Amino acid sequence: MTNPGDTTSSSRPFGRTLCAMVTPFTDAGALDLDGARRLAAHLVAEGCDGLVLNGTTGESPTTSDAEKAELIAAVREAVGERVPLVAGVGTADTLHTVELARAAQKAGADGALVVSPYYSRPPQDALEAHLLEVADAGGLPVMLYDIPGRTGTRIEPETLIRLAAHPRIVAVKDCSYDFLGAQKVLARTDLAYYAGCDEHILALYAVGAAGCVSTVANAVPAQVAAILDAFDAGDTARARGLQLRATRLIEAMTAAGLPGTVTSKALLGALGLPAGPVRAPLRPAGREAADGLRAVYRELTSG
Template identity: 40%
Template sequence: MKLGSIGTAMVTPFNEEGQIDYEVTTLLINHLIDNGTNSLIVNGTTGESPTLSEQEKERLLIHAISIVDKRIPVIAGTGSNDTHASIQATRRAEQLGADGVMLVVPYYNKPDQDGLYAHFKTIAENTSLPVLLYNIPGRSGVNLSAETVIRLSKVTNIKAVKEASGDLAQMAAIIEGTDDAFRVYSGDDALTLPLLAIGGSGVISVTSHIAGFEMQRMIRDYHTGNTVNAAALHLILMPLFHAVFSKPNPVPIKYLLKKIGLPVGDVRLPLVGIADHNSYLDRTLLTFQQQFDLKTG
């Protein structure tokens, strides 16, 4: 699974009627590719997948695959809390030409670790696509343990995990317990550099919508041994990372995208958007834009 250093969990643009805006989606995809995104995740949490119908998810995936046109991998979010439905969605994504799938930990059901293992293994055995596991206990209510990820890494096409537990010790255990081909990605932008330092592969990011180049520069500096500059970039990016998650995702990032000229529209209920002026987000964005070049040359 060639996700690169930064996979962007793409927002879903909506028009004033609350329907998917495919023209803006095209603009957004090209913006992301031009600004440091190595792979694109469609129909994930940031894309407001809980509010998208199956028909909308399918049409959005078709559109994304067409616009990307093989420039970068397109990963489809096909996981749910229904194993059979996830299998069907995964098979459909494969038919449509996705390069891989992302499977979130089942939410609400609260399965134990044996149930999680069986869920992911069963889905993976029903597709030839590479699988990215997605652990986000804050939303799913269940943590996918390091031991279970290590077990699942032995399934042929389970290739990586997006770890959004915030637990670096758990991430380190996964890295130590899996072979070198298995990839561990941060699901938290603020943990990108710490995860790299313990052997992680990168980040499935939200902030990369507006700071992709800067995040790529941080990662590149780390890998080339310029750890001092990587740390400096991390510190500059931290206020932006915090701002992007200051309200339920993707509320802040949609606001910030509109501020930089990408009219991605509002969020769908039960999320609520931000007024036209938010001093905290505006100030954070402006400070980031003004200080980045000044502090890093």
Template identity: 40%
Template structure:
């Protein structure tokens, strides 16, 4: 079965948003895009969870997407985060992303207001009707407070411009149901589950750890696609502790920004209500980075 969203296969890096003195550091953001291009990353995704999108003003949100699209210059695809718990706001952001030159929209399921399943369907259908930018659904019930059920996602897959899903439920059963019941491209939303998901027919990952070691993630994906299972497994096991700590020491992207700073790629502070990594967890992070070979 051919998948609808294979233009987003491979490694998409969920970009951090650099902040300096309370403002978006635009020069640092442009450097992040250039670095990912140099590393061979397939796609970058600004204004997602890792990009601290809930803390961005509407103007900042649009500006970050515009900067990333400008800097990408067609050298790397851009999957812009345009989700909202307001359907009208999601439409506005998606239209703005298309105008900026994004290749697709990463749209988180409406959070906090906990729609019924038909509400999820009608929300995404309304955005798809208003703007023809390819849409990647983003299902992360741990943050949105409600699961978008696989039946709903498979129903949404019938809409031509809804092409993929970032699967962040942690449920292999749910991923299997989507893969068997639709033509959507399925991307892992959890770095540690990328290889297991690809073994079932998934096509890649929207990655946090790709901010640090994109070439290693790319190598694992390439090994799997080449049929070199042992090499892919070896890469998975090397990456696993780093992936685990980026998402377990503290709320994403707190550990990631701390790691980037420690590796000489300082992206500034996290924005309130997020707070810096504690001294105790910095010791754990240091050990992980050393064990991996980054220090």
């Protein structure tokens, strides 16, 4: 089993500080590929060593299959081979998920992020079969996305432990809010865990996670990377301080009533970075919420 302190590529198959990147749109609502290139380059320059595209924060439910592939290709062009690109491919339909995984690989992705099928809420045996079929059919290594609050279906720890035997299932983006369950899987498998909830970045990293897939990193990539830098340097007091200092922004962006996509785009727009509008049914942050986000951002980044 991999040592929790190991920093080799096998223990971090997709990097360490990944951003769940928004999908920039033009003012008219079209895919903004030039904006995506500029945003991706900015995030990498500021400390992200991996990017997740077409995920929850990337508004995958409202982008077309063609747009998803175009986004991957554009970001690959912008960042070259410097950082891994993980593409969200999960849908409620197994065959469609397989198609998206193959298209993502063709477009230049390095990994596939596969969420549990939503709405149909398959039992664990059906869920396991779905995930195995996707892993078997595609050529990309797979990051499983456990986010039962959105899908309605947990990938249970025992299911994850069985799935870890598949050679292409290598990682988990954990939004389960089950810290005990995550530790059980870490203790019994070589799966690379990535904290998908920003408030868990340091806690999960401290017990052997590979890193994070951060929504907040859209706005403060350097600050997110600094938490993990401090821990890697053995300065756990500094890591703790940085994590706690980020708490207000984490709460404002992910737990204050607005989706992370909305809050990320509000902040990116205020910072003059590519973002654009959100697509319906999401709606932009209101003025009061946007002003509050900017105030918390300034508090975190000043001094």
